[in-house]
């Protein structure tokens with residue numbers, strides 16, 4: 001059972017930092033037994049049908065029709081609720097089997113509908129689909145509440161959780177029971193009637209405030225456009241000029257050039273424009289979004305959001321929102337997350353001073369009589385980059401062929417996971433678009449079938465941007481072994497027939513990253529579907545780690561080969577790539593950490609009522625010694641991750657938390673006798689970091705892998721920062 005897929009949650013915020021989502025969902029199981037309530041319509045609606053065909057049954061992507069979606073969702077929800085009614089109607093006392101395990105099998109038909117829903121939402125969206133989405137959103141939200149507020153159900157779950165039987169369960173079963181219990185308790189199931197009402201009122205008000213917050217940011221992004229004439233384009237590359245011309249034309253300003261108030265416009269403009277006054281104007285406008293003391297100002301909304309969140313967790317007995325949020329995260333407490341960030345902070349701001357000194361010297365050399373301001377940072381950093389780390393991205397591209405990179409990923413999976421990837425026979429597995437290809441995954445030694453891997457590599461209309469991984473079916477074995485149907489999705493531009501598709505270094509890393517999510521799903525060995533669920537500050541770690549294999553000698557020599565000559569990437573070019581990796585790290589780490597620290601501090605306040613967010617941000621940063629040349633990556637009044645929903649509230653720290661693990665785990669390989677392909681370390685990687693998913697507390701799992709807790713030293717080395725002991 002999954003309560004609600006993440007693409008429907010209020011937490012749906014685009015994440016620009018990593019640009020990736022792991023949509024691995026706890027379960028999607030096939031069912032061969034129809035319930036008694038099965039109606040005629042259920043039997044004929046293809047979206048609800050058990051999956052048939054080879055490989056334990058596969059989604060009928062060839063039978064997807066939008067016309068069936070609304071009815072399928074409604075029937076699926078009804079059946080899901082009926083399944084739950086059967087559990088609560090059981091006259092026997094609640095037990096692990098008749099309640100917790102029974103819940104795992106609930107709503108299988110709806111899970112199948114959500115697989116198709118996910119494809120329509122991410123891979124082939126349309127106006128017609130979005131209309132259905134709008135119509136169904138409130139119904140799905142109501143459905144979700146019906147489950148979390150089902151008192152009879154929660155009573156049974158709580159009875160198991162507090163029962164003597166709990167002690168006799170396996171540790172995996174205990175963890176499952178605890179996670180299910182907390183999933184309900186943390187969302188208000190323990191409250192009395194009056195409290196429940198207040199809880200629901202708060203959530204309703206918060207939902208309104210989240211929408212308002214993001215609409216205000218959007219209004220400021222759309223409302224401010226800087227129009228330039230041909231004399232004001234100094235320094236801008238052709239591609240940017242063309243995009244700006246098109247943006248102006250589409251706004252009825254033919255012949256002008258529009259710089260819009262978004263990151264994708266602001267960032268390159270500040271990097272390349274030689275017009276300092278215009279850079280200042282673009283910078284000011286962008287970092288003032290939601291903070292202009294007008295009808296789109298977000299400060300009052302933030303104060304109200306923080307107060308309501310604090311009141312809501314107060315009903316559950318927590319001192320502050322961050323404490324509530326982090327209890328089931330790997331960090332466990334806000335203080336531990338804060339300690340980590342504060343131990344990196346001094347090195348980050350010290351590096352900013354070095355970067356500023358470099359830029360200042362370069363500006364002087366060029367005869368620019370200025371002192372570096374925030375709107376100068378990207379511009380002079382780019383000059384420094386050219387002088388110090390010149391890396392020709394076009395030259396790198398010649399060695400990055402999409403097909404070869406996929407072979408490289410398969411090679412790595414073979415060496416680390418003992419997986420073999422074989423293309424399925426053409427036409428044997430239905431796909432939703434002809435570009436989608438499918439491979440069967442087996443164990444290299446035993447030939448045992450593990451699952452399928454679907455790849456949808458190319459951009460097209462109706463497909464969301466970025467790259468992501470998702471699973472159509474997760475592994476479980478409590479009710480017979482279920483194989484895994486995993487997928488990777490990206491937006492590469494299709495080349496001419498017969499020509500190699502060449503991609504950038506960043507894209508190659510992302511390709512490996514998403515494949516890491518797929519391997520995490522494919523290697524799962526959990527008993528119960530719920531235990532496939534992700535832990536926010538942990539679930540990006542496995543995928544980040546896999547990126548490290550891109551630069552191993554085995555991959556470079558066999559797969560990073562020139563598309564024309566077939567020669568491996570030369571050592572000098574590899575060295576340049578490694579060298580450039582720490583460039584501008586002071587700026588990047590500082591702008592990120594400033595946002596993450598403010599997010600956490602705002603949610604650690606015991607009484608946020610009446611807070612002035614602007615003043616809080618200013619005073620806190622000043623006390624931390626924030627360099628005047630850098631601004632938060634997301635200033636508070638525009639911090640959508642945190643205030644457009646709850647997905648990243650008190651959770652933005654998670655990126656760095658996962659990166660500490662990534663660097664530390666990568667060093668375990670680097671220092672092993674067999675390096676990144678060391679058999680012993682690889683076996684531990686699969687056993688403790690991948691296959692357990694959420695069946696084991698992440699902290700314990702990591703300790704089992706490494707023999708100790710993660711340390712920050714490896715991250716500091718990766719970023720080129722001095723170690724804490726050397727500072």
Ligand SMILES: [Zn+2]
Nearest residue numbers: 020021540543
């Ligand atoms: Zn990811």
